[in-house]
Amino acid sequence: xxxxxxxxxxxxxxxxxxxxxxxxxxxxxxxxxxxxxxxxxxxxxxxxxxxxxxxxxxxxxxxxxxxxxxxxxxxxxxxxxxxxxxxxxxxxxxxxxxxxxxxxxxxxxxxxxxxxxxxxxxxxxxxxxxxxxxxxxxxxxxxxxxxxxxxxxxxxxxxxxxxxxxxxxxxxxxx
Amino acid sequence: xxxxxxxxxxxxxxxxxxxxxxxxxxxxxxxxxxxxxxxxxxxxxxxxxxxxxxxxxxxxxxxxxxxxxxxxxxxxxxx
Numbered sequence: 001x002x003x004x005x006x007x008x009x010x011x012x013x014x015x016x017x018x019x020x021x022x023x024x025x026x027x028x029x030x031x032x033x034x035x036x037x038x039x040x041x042x043x044x045x046x047x048x049x050x051x052x053x054x055x056x057x058x059x060x061x062x063x064x065x066x067x068x069x070x071x072x073x074x075x076x077x078x079x080x081x082x083x084x085x086x087x088x089x090x091x092x093x094x095x096x097x098x099x100x101x102x103x104x105x106x107x108x109x110x111x112x113x114x115x116x117x118x119x120x121x122x123x124x125x126x127x128x129x130x131x132x133x134x135x136x137x138x139x140x141x142x143x144x145x146x147x148x149x150x151x152x153x154x155x156x157x158x159x160x161x162x163x164x165x166x167x168x169x170x171x172x173x174x175x
Numbered sequence: 176x177x178x179x180x181x182x183x184x185x186x187x188x189x190x191x192x193x194x195x196x197x198x199x200x201x202x203x204x205x206x207x208x209x210x211x212x213x214x215x216x217x218x219x220x221x222x223x224x225x226x227x228x229x230x231x232x233x234x235x236x237x238x239x240x241x242x243x244x245x246x247x248x249x250x251x252x253x254x
Contacts, residue, residue, distance in 0.1 A: 043246075043247045043250075044249045046248065047244070047248030048248075069246075070244075145246075147246070151246075153246055154247075157246050157247060
């Protein structure tokens with residue numbers, strides 16, 4: 001009898017600890033701070049400096065972070081918007097890309113759902129711009145790479161960062 | 176008769192010169208002592224691509240690569 005009580009107590013304690021643990025680890029609704037992936041994960045670890053994150057850019061739930069290369073010549077802007085459902089997220093991608101690239105060429109990218117890589121110049125022609133966009137569940141993500149006109153972002157870097165971002169979003173959604 | 180003899184002598188002299196010249200030409204062409212060499216064909220400078228500086232690079236990037244601070248930070252990038 002004593003053993004049964006001890007076992008029951010242990011199970012109850014484990015259940016409480018598990019629930020408390022999960023509760024602590026779960027992302028709070030509207031907590032987007034862990035969403036953006038720092039590009040330094042795939043660089044020499046110190047190449048980019050992050051500006052303070054902008055929460056709910058343009059009044060839309062989500063987060064936007066700008067990473068600037070230490071020499072100031074390159075920026076990576078990650079925007080993750082959280083929408084009511086997957087359909088709305090997919091629909092938001094076109095709007096998110098609009099106006100970022102002039103005379104660009106578009107190609108499919110194996111990232112998330114509906115991944116697209118758009119490459120060209122900025123509307124004023126002063127920068128090379130590559131925009132990777134994709135949906136993942138109810139999120140719409142754009143990652144904009146801007147650099148000197150003769151220094152476009154390498155596509156392998158664009159895809160690598162995009163896939164890491166996609167993984168981070170899925171982890172966030174599962175938490 | 177005398178005129179005929181003169182004419183014959185002239186003809187003989189001329190034909191002899193021509194024959195001698197042919198013999199001399201033949202001898203010259205068959206026993207040429209000049210040494211002819213094949214002209215050298217210009218060859219473009221041979222370049223072994225190592226890296227942008229012609230070495231293996233500051234960080235040993237290897238041929239065709241260059242060490243610089245680019246999109247991935249300090250790393251080897253194609254020239």
